[in-house]
Amino acid sequence: MNQSATNKATTEEAAARRFRENLRAVPGRLRETMFRSGEPRTDRTRSAFVFGNVFLHLHAVRAHRWSLRWPTTWGLGIGALSSLFVLIFTGVLLMFYYKPYPDVAYLSIKDIHYVVPTGRFIRNIHRWSANLMVVIVLLHMARVFYTAAYRAPREFNWVIGMGLLALTLGLSFTGYLLPWDQLAYWAITIGANIAQSPREVTDALGITEWFDVGGIQKLLLLGAEEVGEEALIRFYLFHVMILPLLLVALMTVHFWRIRKDGGLARPADADNRLGSPSSDVYPVFTEAPQKTYSLAALVKGRTPAVGSGPEQTIPAMPHLMIAEAAVFMLTVALSVILALFLDAPLKEVANPAVPENPAKAPWYFLGLQELVSHSAFMGGIGIPSIVLIGLALIPYLDRETEGTGIWFGGPGGGRLVLHSAIFGLAAVLAIEAFVIRFGWIRQWWTATPQLVITLINPGTLLTLLYACYSLWSLKKYDSTRAGALALFTCFVCGFVVLTVIGTYFRGPNWDFYWSPSQWPGH
Numbered sequence: 001m002n003q004s005a006t007n008k009a010t011t012e013e014a015a016a017r018r019f020r021e022n023l024r025a026v027p028g029r030l031r032e033t034m035f036r037s038g039e040p041r042t043d044r045t046r047s048a049f050v051f052g053n054v055f056l057h058l059h060a061v062r063a064h065r066w067s068l069r070w071p072t073t074w075g076l077g078i079g080a081l082s083s084l085f086v087l088i089f090t091g092v093l094l095m096f097y098y099k100p101y102p103d104v105a106y107l108s109i110k111d112i113h114y115v116v117p118t119g120r121f122i123r124n125i126h127r128w129s130a131n132l133m134v135v136i137v138l139l140h141m142a143r144v145f146y147t148a149a150y151r152a153p154r155e156f157n158w159v160i161g162m163g164l165l166a167l168t169l170g171l172s173f174t175g176y177l178l179p180w181d182q183l184a185y186w187a188i189t190i191g192a193n194i195a196q197s198p199r200e201v202t203d204a205l206g207i208t209e210w211f212d213v214g215g216i217q218k219l220l221l222l223g224a225e226e227v228g229e230e231a232l233i234r235f236y237l238f239h240v241m242i243l244p245l246l247l248v249a250l251m252t253v254h255f256w257r258i259r260k261d262g263g264l265a266r267p268a269d270a271d272n273r274l275g276s277p278s279s280d281v282y283p284v285f286t287e288a289p290q291k292t293y294s295l296a297a298l299v300k301g302r303t304p305a306v307g308s309g310p311e312q313t314i315p316a317m318p319h320l321m322i323a324e325a326a327v328f329m330l331t332v333a334l335s336v337i338l339a340l341f342l343d344a345p346l347k348e349v350a351n352p353a354v355p356e357n358p359a360k361a362p363w364y365f366l367g368l369q370e371l372v373s374h375s376a377f378m379g380g381i382g383i384p385s386i387v388l389i390g391l392a393l394i395p396y397l398d399r400e401t402e403g404t405g406i407w408f409g410g411p412g413g414g415r416l417v418l419h420s421a422i423f424g425l426a427a428v429l430a431i432e433a434f435v436i437r438f439g440w441i442r443q444w445w446t447a448t449p450q451l452v453i454t455l456i457n458p459g460t461l462l463t464l465l466y467a468c469y470s471l472w473s474l475k476k477y478d479s480t481r482a483g484a485l486a487l488f489t490c491f492v493c494g495f496v497v498l499t500v501i502g503t504y505f506r507g508p509n510w511d512f513y514w515s516p517s518q519w520p521g522h
């Protein structure tokens, strides 16, 4: 072999060796290029891990120890997010088989339920997670309210949260129609009638011919006069595309705002309340500072306050991530357990000629349906609008600071909440019992004009009583927060009682029955 041939062989061998080495190094390099900051073992690399990840960087790099206590949030916000993940995952799987056309929709759901392997399980998980998400979002909202965590600078995040609540309910409602069975068909018919309820007023004023807001709302919702194929495709599109996209977009803003607002709300003296961390807690920020200049970033106030000690923050990675993973697993476990033991309902195929009696809206609208039975307009539009506007205004009216970040914090505190709960329950139970036993104006004087019924009905009376009690509390404690605590608690009680009555005690023709076994025809 001559010299040039030998050189060529050596070069080829070296190239082959380099290639083999590079090949062997691929897994390590892949990891390095994915996680550029190295393993998250030190404060610096932990921070870089969060910064360098498009999903995680919505988190702050460090979290206050107060935010990580279970009673601060009960993990409800992350629970809601976890339910959404479960819903998207199972929803996409269901889309492989579901067909959004009236003649095949029901059959495709039946296939999913009875034929497709694991189809019933996936459908059950989807159904129960949807209900779970509604419950968790409502509880999360209550926790934010009761810890006064909506106050400055978080006012706008509260408003965004209300958008999230509306989208969550919208998603659940639009999904309700898709099985195209009797339950779905008549529940959505009830929903559409609620949308049409302004007609109660426009009819009474004789202006429906020119100004039919109710009719337009119903038409926009259904795409036709009745629930049919236009409604189904509309609901499907909203359910699988428009609402999820809006929800994810708004949720991203919600999380980003939490970060920009300085993490979760906490009491001004949270550091003192927490005391020193126990020995198994990763050292709080710079227990042993290496560099003196970092003190400027550690202490509160406008001037260097060397004596005041470091803030009690710990790295989000791994502490917050572990807590979030735990909540995620709990939420998934709950949905799976429910799905294993309870089947999602599926009645006969939708039949527009055979109305369900009673036809009931989804459970979270049954409180409204109860109010609608007293006055369609007040129950469907009037009172919900008052409640929504009232809720949105809370953070802008309550400009106080006492009790921020503390359960039932603020003047009156837990005692006021207890008294308001007693008042709220007593008022709604008394009014409902009266109406069920003795009827209302229309039954006593049949010729009563509709506008009088719209204005004076059990729903408006209840709202008025709650408002008066709230004003009284506001004056008694000389505090807007006290008024808000009273009003919110009363409305929670009203919502729960009306929902329970609508769910369990209303039968055919929306008459009151102690049990479904007493329904006529049983």
Ligand code: HEM
Binding pocket: 073, 074, 075, 076, 077, 078, 080, 081, 137, 140, 141, 144, 149, 150, 154, 157, 158, 159, 160, 161, 162, 164, 165, 168, 251, 254, 258, 263, 264, 265
């Ligand atoms: C899809 C629905 C929602 C999701 C996924 C969500 C998620 C979250 C998460 C993860 C947090 C931080 C941790 C926690 O509080 O658990 C949070 C905080 C917050 N949320 Fe929500 N949320 C939702 C709906 C709402 C609603 C309905 C409201 C109120 C109307 C609301 C208002 C707030 C506020 C003001 C904060 C800051 C609380 C604080 O600083 O302590 N959110 N949310």
